[in-house]
Each structure stands twice: as C-alpha cells, then as structure tokens.
Amino acid sequence: GWHGGWAMALRAFRLIRILKFEHYFEAVTLFDNVLQRSKHVLVTTGLGALIIWVGCATLLWITESSNPLVDGKFDSIPSAMFYTSLFLGGEWAVCDFTILGQIHGIFICLFGIGLFAVPTGIMYSGFYEIIKDRREQQEKRTKDLTCDSCGAKVKYFLHHRTLDEQDV
Template identity: 40%
Template sequence: MILLFISSTLIYLIESPAQPEVFSSIPAAIWWGTITLTTVGYGDVYPVTILGRIIGGILAILGIGLFALPAGILASGFSEELAARKAKKRGRDVIICPHCGQDINSPPHHEHPSD
C-alpha cells in the first residue's frame, strides 16, 4: 500500500501538469498505480512524460515481482496439491517431477536429463 501511495503521488505530481484532465487528482493517480502495479494495464490512463514513463516502467516491473510472479507460484502449488489429492483417492502416492510438474507414476512421463 505504501508503494502504491508513493508512486501514485509521484505520478500525480509529474503527470498532472502535462495531462491535467487524466491525472486530475491523487485518487485518479491511485487508479493508474493500482492498474500498473497489478500488471493489468487497461490503457485508459498512462504517463506521457519521460519521467512518468520511467516511474511507470519501474512500477510495472515491481508489480511482476510483487503480484504476478507470486500468484503463478501459488497457483502451481494449488495445482500440485490437487493432483496429489486426486492420486491419494486412487490409492497411491504422488511423486511430482521437478522439471515438468507431472506425476512421475502416471504415463506418459518423459525422462529429463540430469541437472
């Protein structure tokens, strides 16, 4: 939240002189910050100044690290857990391949070269 408020305030201060109708208030800038930080990127509000674009780029990269990447890791963990539960219902243990994420015991599983 702190990152969102700081970046939104900065973008408001930088962009409002160049785009007063787009960045008309800090809440409008918070909308931009939320959409950029979560990497949704609707495209309805975007910076036009060089400094604003630099801040936007940095914020988008931070958003990947803070939201998108952890969400993917979390989804993968849920998927593995669901696969393990399904296999337990069938009465066998699941061994997940660290390379492809497939159950090693279920055909077809391809051999992977050693690391």
C-alpha cells in the same frame, strides 16, 4: 395468485441448489480447496499489491501533478490511483510524462507483471499439492488390496467373476 406463490418457492429452491453447485462439480470443489489452502498467502499477496498500487500512485502524483501536459490526470492521489490501476493492468494512457514519470512507468509495468504472476504461481502450487495429495491417498487405498476369493493383488476395480457365476 396461489400458483405464483408455488412457482416462486420452487424458483427459490432452485436458486439454493444453484448456490450449492460446488457439491456437483469436482473442479469447483478443487478450486475451493486450493483457495482454502492458499488463503493466507493470497491475502498477504493482496496486501502487498495494495501497498504497491497506492505507492505507485503516490509516486506518480508526486512526479506528475505539476506536469501541464497530463491535463490534470494526476492532481490527486485517488485520480492517480485510477490511472495507476490501468497501468498495472497493462493499459497505458496517452499522455506526455516527465522523465521521472517515464522511469516510474517502466517500474509500474514490471510491478504489474509481478502482481499477476505471483498469485498465479501460488494457485498453481496449490493445485499441484492437492492433486499430489489425492494421488498419494488413492495409492494408499489401493496398495495392499487383495481379492477375498483368490488372494491376488487388486490393481483395478473390475467385477471378479467366480466359477459359479460363469456357469449361470
């Protein structure tokens, strides 16, 4: 009854807090910043991957739809898209392709490597740029700081004791 409603409300607040977990973890915020900075390039890469996927599936459908040894796996383009997604991910079905299908399979493997390597490189570049920007900002903040009492340049933020504090 009444206690169950309060418990449900507390669970809802806990869920809201979990959904905002990026504010509590620096790594999640960094990953989000990289995605925001690279989103246009990643979307373009994703569209290129979609074109490669559909194009490879269409070519497999053209080369293998009349092949009786593949047991109807490439009778339609959607069926060929399923197997092409497996091939692009590094798996390979046990079936006897025609010579054209085998040649096409080699190119599918090469495209698959590129489909995973390009977004990985984009993300790496985004991480590098953000970390470099953060270091530069940190250097700018600490570059010209001087101690108010003695005028020395501050390299590290440690507690600077005065003579009065040492006597106490």
